[in-house]
Amino acid sequence: MSRPDRRRWSWRTHLALALLVLxxxxxxxxxxAPRLIMFMAMRRIEAAGATSNQxxxxxxxxxxxxxxxxxxxxxxxxxxxxxxxxxxxxxxxQPRLDSYWSxxxxxANSDNLFVRNDRQLQGRGLDLWLSAPAHxxxxxxxxxxxxxxxxxxxxxxxxxLTAVPEAQRALLERERRSFQCQPADAxxxxx
Amino acid sequence: xxxxxxxxxxxxRPRPMGRAALPAAxxxxxxxxxxxxxxxxxxxxxxxxxxxxxxxxxxxxTGSPQADAHTRARVAAEGLLALGRSETMYYVARQDDRGxxxxxxxxxxxxxxxxAARWWSLTAxxxxxxxxxxxxxxxxxxxxxxxxxxxxxxxxxxGGQASPGLPWLPTPGDQALVLTxxxxxxxxxxxxxxxxxxxxxxxxxxDCP
Numbered sequence: 001m002s003r004p005d006r007r008r009w010s011w012r013t014h015l016a017l018a019l020l021v022l023x024x025x026x027x028x029x030x031x032x033a034p035r036l037i038m039f040m041a042m043r044r045i046e047a048a049g050a051t052s053n054q055x056x057x058x059x060x061x062x063x064x065x066x067x068x069x070x071x072x073x074x075x076x077x078x079x080x081x082x083x084x085x086x087x088x089x090x091x092x093x094q095p096r097l098d099s100y101w102s103x104x105x106x107x108a109n110s111d112n113l114f115v116r117n118d119r120q121l122q123g124r125g126l127d128l129w130l131s132a133p134a135h136x137x138x139x140x141x142x143x144x145x146x147x148x149x150x151x152x153x154x155x156x157x158x159x160x161l162t163a164v165p166e167a168q169r170a171l172l173e174r175e176r177r178s179f180q181c182q183p184a185d186a187x188x189x190x191x
Numbered sequence: 192x193x194x195x196x197x198x199x200x201x202x203x204r205p206r207p208m209g210r211a212a213l214p215a216a217x218x219x220x221x222x223x224x225x226x227x228x229x230x231x232x233x234x235x236x237x238x239x240x241x242x243x244x245x246x247x248x249x250x251x252x253t254g255s256p257q258a259d260a261h262t263r264a265r266v267a268a269e270g271l272l273a274l275g276r277s278e279t280m281y282y283v284a285r286q287d288d289r290g291x292x293x294x295x296x297x298x299x300x301x302x303x304x305x306x307a308a309r310w311w312s313l314t315a316x317x318x319x320x321x322x323x324x325x326x327x328x329x330x331x332x333x334x335x336x337x338x339x340x341x342x343x344x345x346x347x348x349x350g351g352q353a354s355p356g357l358p359w360l361p362t363p364g365d366q367a368l369v370l371t372x373x374x375x376x377x378x379x380x381x382x383x384x385x386x387x388x389x390x391x392x393x394x395x396x397x398d399c400p
Contacts, residue, residue, distance in 0.1 A: 033232060
């Protein structure tokens with residue numbers, strides 16, 4: 001079978017191929033965009049002082065906050081940049097607060113994979129076991145909630161509502177530090 | 192096919208494309224493909240799951256693993272780390288009730304019934320989707336700080352200057368204005384039908400050429 005002679009392709013053939021290139025570029029870009037945006041956000045968070053698999057308590061949101069678009073000024077954020085390539089990571093949180101708080105897990109493509117809030121937990125603490133596919137077979141301790149991540153990277157985010165009376169602000173700051181993140185094989189210091 | 196048909200005149204036959212035009216054609220396709228990605232991220236077209244309530248737009252798929260690729264990309268670009276609707280619902284307004292683009296130098300009255308949620312807030316963002324450099328760090332007004340009238344309705348004013356008699360959400364400078372309504376732990380009925388939000392009205396106060 002002889003190879004087609006490109007020089008003899010008509011302009012209609014080239015137009016069809018150019019349209020195919022356009023469509024492929026579009027879909028590739030749409031697939032890459034959330035992953036790239038998430039990756040860049042994680043780099044910015046690292047530049048702000050966060051370290052993988054450790055809790056990071058971000059400063060209060062204000063007009064200078066440029067790490068994540070549309071930040072909520074009504075929330076205090078603590079977070080953990082996940083790197084599950086070496087094994088599962090354990091995240092604990094137990095803010096003793098009457099106001100709203102939640103812990104959300106995001107995967108590398110930006111999807112919100114898991115979330116629990118204070119009302120759902122009814123005063124109990126949250127204890128998560130996050131694992132990548134390569135470490136799925138490892139046993140999860142009793143009483144710990146497993147979260148299976150599709151890849152090794154992601155973010156765990158604690159939100160604590162700041163719209164509370166001024167006298168309670170110090171309490172928020174103290175209680176959000178119950179948020180802990182560490183490799184599952186590290187010795188526990190308790191929430 | 193009629194074998195006896197005469198051959199097409201030379202002017203009507205498909206002609207090979209000139210060598211010089213080939214790189215330009217494929218380069219143009221590449222550029223248009225990238226431009227279409229940027230266009231899609233800005234969200235001019237409604238995506239799957241998009242809902243509208245008056246001047247407010249939201250998506251039932253925000254943050255969800257079930258989101259289609261375009262919704263996921265747009266949410267990442269304009270609201271990274273958003274929560275799913277069982278936890279939080281987001282409604283964004285870029286236009287007033289008459290469809291005119293919101294500007295930070297103009298004053299608007301925003302009023303409506305308190306949204307059906309455990310807690311809610313209204314935040315003003317600039318064209319870059321970050322907070323305004325607002326006086327006294329007043330970046331949002333929320334369920335706790337707004338007083339409802341006897342009918343359970345709230346009212347506030349946005350703009351560069353405070354409006355008498357209304358709580359003020361400052362939006363200094365002159366740029367595009369984006370208002371975001373966040374509903375934390377929305378009622379189940381609203382989760383089931385995000386378009387059922389009774390939309391807060393957004394009406395200009397005075398003239399704003």
